[in-house]
Amino acid sequence: MLRRPDFLWVYAVVFIAFLYGPVLLMPLFSVNDGNFATFPLKGFTLRHYSSMATNTSMLLALQNSLKIAVIVSLLSTALAIPAALAITRFRLPGAAPIVSFMMLPLVIPSIVMGVALLVIILKFLGIQLSLWTVAAGHILICLPYCMSVLMSRLEGFDPSLEEASRDLGCNAWQTFVRVTLPLAMPGVISSLLMGFIISFDEFVIAFFLTGTENTLPVYLYSQLRFPNRLPGTLALGSLILIVSAVLVVLAEIIRKRGVPSGNPGDL
Amino acid sequence: MTDAPIIAMSGLVKRFGTLTVLHDITFDIERGEFFSLLGPSGCGKTTLLRILAGIEQPSEGTLLIDGQPMAGVPANRRPTNMVFQSYAIFPHLNVEENIGYGLRNMALSKSEAAARVAEALTLVKLEGLGKRNAHQLSGGQRQRVALARALVCRPKVLLLDEPLSALDKKLREEMQLELRALQRTVGITFVFVTHDQEEALTLSDRIAVMDKGHVLQIDSPRGLYERPESRTVAEFIGSMNLFSGRVTQVDPGGMAEIDGPAGRFRGIARPGLAPGDAAVAAIRPERIRILRAAPADGINAVAAALQASSYLGDRSLHVLVGTATGQQITVQSGPAADDTPEGGAAGLWLGWGAEAGLILPG
């Protein structure tokens, strides 16, 4: 591959460095034996990590985030599977504008969705803000992602597989269980993981919709203002980064497995 | 009951939005037949097959399978099974699981189902490959799995949607023979969709020729070849030379004569032709003889010049140009090259007997 020096290869390497460089400073400084994120590095330590174990408000926030992320990922995938089936398998009139509408959360600034949900929840419905309102907001932003993952997976395989199943004596439900679901499984798992990551990392909507309890990103944000808590914040941030990265890699690998869809849009 | 047709179609119409793809399809398919639906792509043959399978619903008309009305009966409750064009082998299941797929929907014991899968594997010559995964199979093997998966359910009718079109020529010819033998063995009615007229002629007991959503003619291969009822069928099945003109005379014996720019022609007439109608004289290349001099009566005689000849071993093909009209005429001669024109290529005559040609509405 290194036949001749290639500008694009050099560019790609520099680009990846730019993309990862700033983010990787966080784990670097988190194991630095100092109280500021400064060079030169002073020495290796894990004390910032070990002190997290006694930080009860952080652990509580972590627990809240995990709870919300699990619920959100399950519910948005459960809603997205039948919807993606309806869009890809039934020739529905008006399907195109419906899909566009459902993809809107991808382009609407999250602050607008945050304040709009805040207004309807507080001023119109009179519901108390809680972790449940955060979860509801997260389902809204996860659904478009789950839908697109599942739709591209479902579009990827031969429709005559399902027809063959009907022809061989299965009704619609049996066909779904024995053919569609197993073939869509990489997409389903990937949708579950993505829903989890999005909710686990989401800050803006959680910031607007949370009540007295914090999610992990909201807790993290509150800590960013205190320079003396920086090392602990770095350690926590590093852990979040690692967890997200592992889940993304997992989701991508699972999505690529199974029947190749042959669709270049199916990333 | 056993004499009644296995499939009876009456007035079937299918529309997709504003497009009508099937017009008033009415015919029967007999028990135990190898029946082909033949036509160019887009003629509606696959749609008709999918209606038989219950995957598509007709917009109008009635369909009986084994005497039972099929309106509102979904694909999974019909006594039909299908071999899909793409084979639709389930990629997450192995060969045995694919073949046994439909048996799970029947009240069969495990051992009984296993025995039937094994029997089906033997039937399609895939013994020992039961544990293979779908992606480890060649095109021919996938086709056999699809066939076994449908046959193992013991359908009353097996529907095949261009099952050989994805195979290369040699494998396709092999599979044609096997398919025909298989149909004789199991005795099930086969409905076979194809756009390949040679394949249809080789395999079928009867063929329905379709075009633009209409059934043009249903007949045995011999009947279609020798007695096409229309110009379209005559041109679609084998090759045919056509000379246009107007009917001048219709005999009570079933013969007719036409007169046109290329000359006067006499042949077996389609019923219903009357003097003055536009018509064509149709003659197969192998029924034409190349002559050195004009035939005495001047009927079925075309003056022509030889343009090209190709030797094909068992036969020779000659392309000639009619002197009067300039149209191309194809003539086929046998291996004994007695009528192959030697020397002079111009000043030839083409002739054939009145019983060899047809007069069709044009």
Place this chain on the structure above:
Amino acid sequence: MAFASVPARAGSQRDPAILRRRMAGFGLLSPALLLMVLMLALPVMALILMSFWTQDGFELDRTFTLENYRQLVATTDEPTIWFGIPFPFAYPVPAILMLKSLAMSLVATVAVIAVAYPMAYFMAFRITRHKALWIILITIPFWTSYLLRVFSWKIVLGFNGAINSGLKSLGLIEEPLEFLLYNPTAVVITLAHAWVAFAILPIYVSLEKIDRTLLEAASDLGDSRLKRFFRITLPLSAPGTIAASLLVFIPTVGDYVTPALVGGPGGTMIGSLVQDLFLKQNNAPLGAAVSIVMMLIIATLVSLFLWAIGYRKLRSRRA
């Protein structure tokens, strides 16, 4: 055949099988669709309604009024000058922040596309092996916490940050450079970095879809590599590139995490004002009005942009 003259559309609508299938389809779609209506359409309508109310101390005055909108456009004789641009408004903050946000997002978007396009090109045309690996490499940063990606720039650019402490320990500077953080440039850099991974994928897909024989044909007809790029590759990848730029531009206009963390007083954006009005000034109706005006301005600009470049034609050409 008697029915052949009946318009087929009417015929298919009466077809009970098709109707049943449609009902089933909408039945499957309805839970997700209902949720989207309840949680997106209704809240936005509530927001619109709220913008016609007013805040009176701790009480919400629910009489319909255009007061909030009037407040946003009320003029004064003494215009506020901002970067030499006169703003003739009595309450000029929203207008100034809006213009500033649009400008900063535009710069960030242009930077993102300029940086992302060569990378997408590289992935589509240069990588032959391990393509999936590269895609994952590009995807990971996008899926990791936005908050942390923004925060990392605070570590890079901060007063005691990586650049300053690095340069100081190398002996290149005596005192930390203060101009790195808490200004619009820091916001633009951070926004570009945070969104660049998101922009690569649509561009990559549109490049990947280009039939390679078209490029061979262009070369065969005498185009140099550069000419071929401008005559074939760039026009055919335009839809993906435009989609990518909108996917970056629209959300960044309303961003407030980035200005809050790295913007400082000079780097505030319209999103900061919305957040402030809702959570600090307790003036939700005015905040609602600002959000709605912001959405309308974005929607208008995007529509004008798409109309100007003939996006519809561009898309249909691809199909």
